[in-house]
Amino acid sequence: MEYLKRTWAEISIPALQSNIRKIQSHLSNKSEIMGVIKADAYGHGVEVVAHTLCEMGIKYFAVSNLIEAIEVRKLCPDAEILILGYTPPENAQLLEMHNIIQAVISVNYAKILSASAGRTIRCHVKLDTGMGRIGLKNDTPEETAEEIEYISTLEHISVEGIFTHFAVADTDTPECNEYTQKQQEFIIKTAEIIKNDGLDLKHVHFMNSAAAISHTSDKSTLARTGIIMYGLLPNYPQQLNIKFEPVMSLYSTVAYVKTVPEGTSLSYGRTYTTDKERTIATITVGYADGYPRLLSNKGYVLIHGCKCPVLGRVCMDQIMVDVSNVDVTVKPNDIVTLIGKDGGQEITADELANLIGTIGYEIVCGITKRVPRIIKY
Numbered sequence: 001m002e003y004l005k006r007t008w009a010e011i012s013i014p015a016l017q018s019n020i021r022k023i024q025s026h027l028s029n030k031s032e033i034m035g036v037i038k039a040d041a042y043g044h045g046v047e048v049v050a051h052t053l054c055e056m057g058i059k060y061f062a063v064s065n066l067i068e069a070i071e072v073r074k075l076c077p078d079a080e081i082l083i084l085g086y087t088p089p090e091n092a093q094l095l096e097m098h099n100i101i102q103a104v105i106s107v108n109y110a111k112i113l114s115a116s117a118g119r120t121i122r123c124h125v126k127l128d129t130g131m132g133r134i135g136l137k138n139d140t141p142e143e144t145a146e147e148i149e150y151i152s153t154l155e156h157i158s159v160e161g162i163f164t165h166f167a168v169a170d171t172d173t174p175e176c177n178e179y180t181q182k183q184q185e186f187i188i189k190t191a192e193i194i195k196n197d198g199l200d201l202k203h204v205h206f207m208n209s210a211a212a213i214s215h216t217s218d219k220s221t222l223a224r225t226g227i228i229m230y231g232l233l234p235n236y237p238q239q240l241n242i243k244f245e246p247v248m249s250l251y252s253t254v255a256y257v258k259t260v261p262e263g264t265s266l267s268y269g270r271t272y273t274t275d276k277e278r279t280i281a282t283i284t285v286g287y288a289d290g291y292p293r294l295l296s297n298k299g300y301v302l303i304h305g306c307k308c309p310v311l312g313r314v315c316m317d318q319i320m321v322d323v324s325n326v327d328v329t330v331k332p333n334d335i336v337t338l339i340g341k342d343g344g345q346e347i348t349a350d351e352l353a354n355l356i357g358t359i360g361y362e363i364v365c366g367i368t369k370r371v372p373r374i375i376k377y
């Protein structure tokens with residue numbers, strides 16, 4: 001058995017490659033892609049994504065933590081790997097051993113990290129210019145530059161770069177554009193001061209996916225792109241001026257079909273009762289596969305190219321959908337498209353997310369490990 005055709009995700013390598021080429025041709029030749037492959041490459045499978053990016057000549061990778069970094073190190077021995085988040089200082093030795101670049105998130109963290117390290121740790125200093133999450137936080141670039149220069153004097157810390165993260169680069173309103181502009185000016189000014197003071201910075205970076213497309217700047221030596229590589233939108237339904245192709249599709253199978261009379265309730269809690277005779281298919285996917293329970297009575301799937309609404313509550317391993325309007329007879333073993341294209345229709349992770357007040361990121365990251373990732377070359 002190659003894999004169980006119950007619920008499975010297909011990962012399209014041509015789509016990933018095409019998205020990356022589009023990003024590359026949009027960026028100035030002063031900015032390189034830093035592939036953001038945290039969280040198992042946004043649920044797509046870090047092994048195949050890292051491998052594809054390496055093959056395409058991408059040298060820079062970003063992950064969320066040390067475990068992910070060590071995994072990527074094994075996949076790409078020559079890559080530059082940045083941990084975007086916190087690493088407990090007790091793991092300093094592992095950073096050195098695996099040649100991982102660590103985000104320095106405060107002056108105090110830098111001191112502790114330096115004290116915990118045996119040899120030099122490569123770092124990019126994170127600036128909080130308005131995200132309010134982690135990073136050096138000051139009113140002026142002068143103060144921030146001074147702190148970075150201090151950090152660079154610590155015995156076991158090598159400051160190779162600085163970076164910041166935008167809060168609203170994905171939202172095209174005058175207020176948000178101005179906020180992003182201010183964040184950008186802050187880090188650029190900080191970098192200028194540091195360079196004038198004689199500290200060499202290999203990297204200054206601030207573009208995420210949204211900024212890489214909508215606030216492209218050749219002052220950002222790296223574009224830390226995540227979501228657009230995977231073909232989703234940073235802020236659905238706001239479209240970008242480049243069209244990307246979703247890399248992940250999600251499929252399942254019809255297990256059971258029945259026609260029931262008016263007044264039949266379906267699933268836990270009896271939240272749905274048929275208003276007339278309807279034909280119902282039971283599908284082998286549920287919230288334990290990452291198909292959100294919030295899609296109860298809201299989601300829809302594609303069967304034979306027709307939209308079929310989810311009826312009643314999403315269960316752990318199964319859902320019921322209405323197939324009354326499908327032109328052909330629906331039978332057990334028919335393929336069900338949960339995310340992807342079928343006939344002329346398409347369901348994207350962004351659309352599903354939007355139905356339940358979340359983002360496509362959360363849908364793809366939430367597909368659980370019970371779901372095999374089938375790689376399509």
Ligand SMILES: *Cc1c(COP(=O)(O)O)cnc(C)c1O
Nearest residue numbers: 036084165208209224225226227
């Ligand atoms: C996750 C993350 C990114 C990538 O964001 P996308 O919107 O997926 O491009 C970039 N930078 C940081 C610091 C992140 O945490």
